[in-house]
Amino acid sequence: MIDNEQLQAWHEDDQHQFIVDAILAIDEAERTLELTGWLARAFNNLGQYEQALELLFLFPDAERDAVWHYRAGYAYANLAQYEQAVQAFAEANELQPGDEDIEDFLDYVRGKLERQEQNKQLSAAARARLLERQQASNGAAEQPFAHVDLSSFWEKSDYADKEYVLPYPTDDVIAAVEKELGYKLPQSYIQLMRMQNGGIPVNTCFPTELPTSWAEDHIAITGIMGIGSSKSCSLAGDSGSRFMIEEWGYPDIGVVICDCPSAGHDVVMLDYRACGPDGEPEVIHVDQESDYEITFLAPNFESFIQGLVHPDTYDTSEADKAAALERVANGAFSPLLEQLCEQATEVSQIESKIREICRQIVEEKGYFALHADERSTLMYDVQFWLYTRANADVTRQGYLDDYSKMIAFGGEFSTGGYAPAFISDWLDQRMKAGDIVYNGAGTGIHFTAEAVARLLDRLDNY
Structure with missing residues (x-):
């Protein structure tokens, strides 16, 4: 049986996989609750939060002390399940009052939960406004951007042509990119890309009701990624959506569609959590600098494009x-x-x-x-x-x-x-x-x- 001193040494050296391998080598029937706790902790430190929670819920209620609730709260927080995280850290705080780490985490997840609730309210309000507009048109289906003049939407520049603009996206190209991304692109996105496949819009700012690391009242984008893979700044390119998710750690909840002036430290995404991979996604801003904090932007891509404003609006x-x-x-x-x-x-x-x-x-x-x-x-x-x-x-x-x-x-x-x-x-x-x-x-x-x-x-x- 492995001893606690060795486990602690591995933990202090950030050798968490050693802990996992050593404990998993022990027959499950012979693992003590203490070893299960060590294993859950190691999974948390490796970013495998679902596995950590599965192990933690093997503990009977009577064995769920402040440390158990702390570890559960940590996993929930990193899964953006902030309501459960608040409950877990609050319970840990009651069981072990005065612990600064627990108090700091509790304050942190309460702030995240408040932000999450604000985003839900903004999303609901935006969708209600969208529904009202649809009902006002007697529910008649319209082509995306039916009443919008996009003739001067794109900025003309050599840089945009070099870094963003791709050839016209054929049905085969669109299908291939959707297959690679795992999501069906909105019809409004496809239609815009068939006018020009990627580029830098004239209007590059979007108003926000919540502050972000970019500004108190708006975000900025550098460009919109085209449908294809031949350029870095394209949906399936070297620096495209999957790269930003797999290498930069952005949440795997949709498609990265816009890069931002921070050179990778915030992005705009299509969010498919509520609609599924074949539905109509919302548009969100994701801020790596604030632990991948999400800010709701628009109920769909068409609304996002129509809501973009010129940088002069916020000229600083x-x-x-x-x-x-x-x-x-x-x-x-x-x-x-x-x-x-x-x-x-x-x-x-x-x-x-x-x-x-x-x-x-x-x-x-x-x-x-x-x-x-x-x-x-x-x-x-x-x-x-x-x-x-x-x-x-x-x-x-x-x-x-x-x-x-x-x-x-x-x-x-x-x-x-x-x-x-x-x-x-x-x-x-x-x-x-x-x-x-x-x-x-x-x-x-x-x-x-x-x-x-x-x-x-x-x-x-x-």
Whole structure:
């Protein structure tokens, strides 16, 4: 029988799968309730919340103490079942009053439950208004956008053509994409895509009654994904719906249809929870920065498109640019970036050079973000050089894992987010060009001496 000391050691080392494997190797009839509790805890820590709850409900009522309710509440909270989570943490709080962790979780899930109820009310009100409009037209079925002029809906730009716009979606393409996504697309979505298959609309903001991480009263989108797979920004593309769900952790409740200016940290989705995979989905905003918090937007896709407004409605660009300039001029570097700059003796005033490059980025874009433009690429080069000159045997994945600790989420001097594909694409391009190579052992990667020399020459100009 495995001892508690070993289980605790694995838990403290985040080796939760070891706990699962060890306990599952014990015959079920020989497992004690204590081991079952350990197993439920490990499943919770592995994100397998349904399995954790199944195990917890093997406990008889008399054995359900504060720890049991805490673990149940944790599972319910991560499944967005906030009413049950509130009940569980409230019971834990009664059984073990004064525990700060329990009190903090109870406050958290109460706030989430309130938000969830507000979304339900907004959804019900929007659907009631939609029903009234349908009844006013005597219930006559109409084609989507029957009374809407969409001739000037899309913005015309080379960037949109390159990143979003796909060829006309045939019935076969639509069927293939729907099969891959697991959901039937709304007829209004298909009709819009048959006017132009993906792109950047002229109106990119949508009013909200609840605040989000983007703004108190609206969200913004970057573009609408087309039906296809040949471009990253398409429903079945490399950065499409399944990628955002499987790699970024967005809830598997529908289809991601719009990316947002946060470069992946919030999205707009079609929500099929209430209607099923063949029904008419609602449109929601999902905010990764707030634990994938959901905000109701519209009762259907057509209403969402009709509700989009121009960014000038919420124009804060001058204030945003001023704040970004202040951040790049005076914001504190992350501990990692500060340490790397202190070690980079080859470049005089490296911190000032980084700030100047980023100031020019803000002046050009109006905000602080790194994409695939020339100055952003220079900042990717600088960060990689600083990191690899200070660390031996840097692996590709190791660098990608640590990248966010420098500027992307680097505290005050930070873009506040990033798209991993930009970094991996930059890295692949540099390796293909021969600027980044493996070391002799074939494990670590680094710039060639020639690439470093070129980078230092560029930095001399700042």
